[in-house]
Amino acid sequence: MSWLHADGAAIGTALDLRADVVVVGSGPAGAATAYHLAGAGADVVVLEEGPLVAAEDLPEDAFTAMARLYRDMGASLTRGRSPLPFVQGRMVGGTSVVNGAIFWRLPRDVYDEWVREDPVLADALPWDHLATLHDRVEADLGIVPTDPAIAGRNNDLLAAGAEALGLDHRPIRRNVTGCRGLARCLQGCPVGAKQAMDRTYLPRAAAKGARVLANVRVDAIEAGARAEGVRATARGGGAVRVRAPVVVLAASAVHTPVLLLRSGIRHGPVGEGFQCHPGISMVGRFPEPVRMWHGATQGHEVTGLRKEGIKFEALAYDLPVLAARLPGVGATLRERLGDADRFASWAAAIRAKARGRVRPGRRGARVHFDLLPDDLQRFRRAARVMGEMMLAAGAEVVWPEIHGFAEEVSDRAVLARLETEGPLDARAWTAIVTHMFGTCRLGSDPATSVVRPDFRHHAVPGLYVADSSVFPTNTGVNPQTSILVLATRCAEHIAETL
Amino acid sequence: MIPWTPFERRWRDVAVAAVLPGPAPAPDFWTELATAATPLLRFGLRAAVWLLTFAPLLHGRPHLLGGLPEADREALLARLGAHRLFLVRQVVTTVKLIAAFGVFREPPARRAITG
Numbered sequence: 259m260s261w262l263h264a265d266g267a268a269i270g271t272a273l274d275l276r277a278d279v280v281v282v283g284s285g286p287a288g289a290a291t292a293y294h295l296a297g298a299g300a301d302v303v304v305l306e307e308g309p310l311v312a313a314e315d316l317p318e319d320a321f322t323a324m325a326r327l328y329r330d331m332g333a334s335l336t337r338g339r340s341p342l343p344f345v346q347g348r349m350v351g352g353t354s355v356v357n358g359a360i361f362w363r364l365p366r367d368v369y370d371e372w373v374r375e376d377p378v379l380a381d382a383l384p385w386d387h388l389a390t391l392h393d394r395v396e397a398d399l400g401i402v403p404t405d406p407a408i409a410g411r412n413n414d415l416l417a418a419g420a421e422a423l424g425l426d427h428r429p430i431r432r433n434v435t436g437c438r439g440l441a442r443c444l445q446g447c448p449v450g451a452k453q454a455m456d457r458t459y460l461p462r463a464a465a466k467g468a469r470v471l472a473n474v475r476v477d478a479i480e481a482g483a484r485a486e487g488v489r490a491t492a493r494g495g496g497a498v499r500v501r502a503p504v505v506v507l508a509a510s511a512v513h514t515p516v517l518l519l520r521s522g523i524r525h526g527p528v529g530e531g532f533q534c535h536p537g538i539s540m541v542g543r544f545p546e547p548v549r550m551w552h553g554a555t556q557g558h559e560v561t562g563l564r565k566e567g568i569k570f571e572a573l574a575y576d577l578p579v580l581a582a583r584l585p586g587v588g589a590t591l592r593e594r595l596g597d598a599d600r601f602a603s604w605a606a607a608i609r610a611k612a613r614g615r616v617r618p619g620r621r622g623a624r625v626h627f628d629l630l631p632d633d634l635q636r637f638r639r640a641a642r643v644m645g646e647m648m649l650a651a652g653a654e655v656v657w658p659e660i661h662g663f664a665e666e667v668s669d670r671a672v673l674a675r676l677e678t679e680g681p682l683d684a685r686a687w688t689a690i691v692t693h694m695f696g697t698c699r700l701g702s703d704p705a706t707s708v709v710r711p712d713f714r715h716h717a718v719p720g721l722y723v724a725d726s727s728v729f730p731t732n733t734g735v736n737p738q739t740s741i742l743v744l745a746t747r748c749a750e751h752i753a754e755t756l
Numbered sequence: 757m758i759p760w761t762p763f764e765r766r767w768r769d770v771a772v773a774a775v776l777p778g779p780a781p782a783p784d785f786w787t788e789l790a791t792a793a794t795p796l797l798r799f800g801l802r803a804a805v806w807l808l809t810f811a812p813l814l815h816g817r818p819h820l821l822g823g824l825p826e827a828d829r830e831a832l833l834a835r836l837g838a839h840r841l842f843l844v845r846q847v848v849t850t851v852k853l854i855a856a857f858g859v860f861r862e863p864p865a866r867r868a869i870t871g
Contacts, residue, residue, distance in 0.1 A: 320857065320860075321858070321861045334794075576860070577856070577860040578859070582849065588774060588830030588833060589777060592778060598870075
C-alpha cells in the first residue's frame, strides 16, 4: 500500500534510520501516538512485527485468519493451574484489525479508583481533558451504535433476553463505517468497514510524514544515560537500527515488559501486576433461524451487571470455533452442527481481581496468571445470567460447557444452581483471556510503578510507554478507546518535550 | 520440527474423522498448520493423536482407535472428553479444534452449514 514506508520482508541488508521518535508497535497505542506526534511536526518511525494486509486479502475462515494474523496462531497460553489462551493480533494495526470494534469510554468509577490510589494522576490525566480526547477519538474514528438494519438475530436475541430479565442493554458503539453485517470482524473486515488503525491513524500519520515499517521485529531498546533508539530484525533478514532520542513502547501489556526486560531495563515492578478480562461464552439453540453469520459480530451488549464486574456481549463465532465450543464428538457433534443456523452465541467478560506477571520466555513471553475464587464466583454468576437470558429469549436448550455441570440445560432452575454449586476450579471452565493491562503501570512512586504520570520511564529519560501496560488496573470494559485516549495523552506529553 | 510419519498421518486422520466426521481437511491444511502453530501446539497435537490412537488399549479393548466400530469410537472419545483429568479433556479439545479448523477452512464445508 502506498502509505507504507517499507516492508521488512524485502529488507535483506542493514538499514539505519534516524528519527525524532521511534514507536514500537502499530496497534491503537502506537498508531495514536504516531498520528499525534507526526501532526505536531515530529519525525516519527513506527515499527510493526506483523505484515500489512489489504482488506480484500483478509481470509474468511478462522483458521487462516489465526494462522496469518494472530500471534502464535491465537494459541498463546497463560501458565498456571488452568492455562488460558490469550489472543493478540500481529499485523499492521495490531489487534484493532481483528477485534469486535467495540468502543467504551473509560468509566468514571474506574478513573476514580485510579486517582484514589494515586492522587497525582488527577493532574496528569485531568478528567475533563480526557473527556475532550474521548470526543476527538470518537470523531476521528466515526463511532456509531450498531445499525439495527445490519445487527442480525444473534444481537437482537441478546437484547430480548436482557429486556426479559430487566437488565440494562444497548447496541454496541463501534468504529465502523458502512458495516454490512458480514460477521467477520474477528477475521478482519473484508470490505474495510471497520475503522481499524490500518485504515485510520496509521495512514493519516503517514500522510503527515511518519514512516511505518511492516514485518520488522524490535529486539532491544538501546539506552545509555537516556533512550537512544532500537535494534530490530526485518523479516527479510536485514538488521534494522533506528536512532531516536525518544522511544515509545506500544507493543501490548505482554510484549512491552518483555522488551524492557530483554533490554536490561528492570527498574520498578516491570512485568508485575498483569490484569485482564477473562471471558466465557455460551451457545444456545433457538426454534427459529438465528444465522449468526449474518449480522454484526458483536453488535449488542448488556451493561446491567458492569458494576459487579460482569459484561455480556453477543459474539458470532466462525464455524470452527463454534464446532469446538459445542459439546459432543463424532456423529453427535455432526448432528448438532446440522442445527447451526439456529444457534446464538454470547460471551461474558469479567473484571478479574487476579494479578499475574509477565516474563521473557524462550519464544516471546511467559504470562503467569491464576484466577482467584472471587473471579470464579463471577464466572458462576455470569454463566447463570447468560443462560437465563438465552432461555428468556426463547432458547430451547443452552450448552454451558462447564465440566462437571449439566451438558445441556433447558430449565432456569438448573441454571440457578450454577451460581451456588458451579465449579470453583478454573480447569472446569472453558475460558479465554482478552484485554491485558498493568505490567508497566503509571504512577508517581517508582517503587510501585514503571512510568511516571506523564508516561516517561522512571529511570530512563526519553523512554515512554503508551499502551495498556500503563493502566493502573483493568477497566471492566473494552479498552480500545481508553488505550487510544491515554496514548494520545502520552503523545501530548512527548510533544511538549520536542 | 519432525515431520509426521506415514503411520502417524493415518492415526491423525482417523482421530480427526472420529471427532468430526465428514470431509477431511485438505492436505495443504496440515502444511499451513505446521508452519503457523507454536511448537507447543504441534507437540500437543501429536501427543493427542498418540493418546487417542492407543486409548482403546487403555480401556481394555484390543484395538487401536481406527479398529473400533464407529459408535464405540464416539463413546470412547466422549468419555475422554468428559474425563476427570483436565489434561485428558484437553487432548480431545485440541483434536476437536484442529479438526474443525481443517474441515471448515474449505468453502464447500462452510457452505454446507451456512447455506
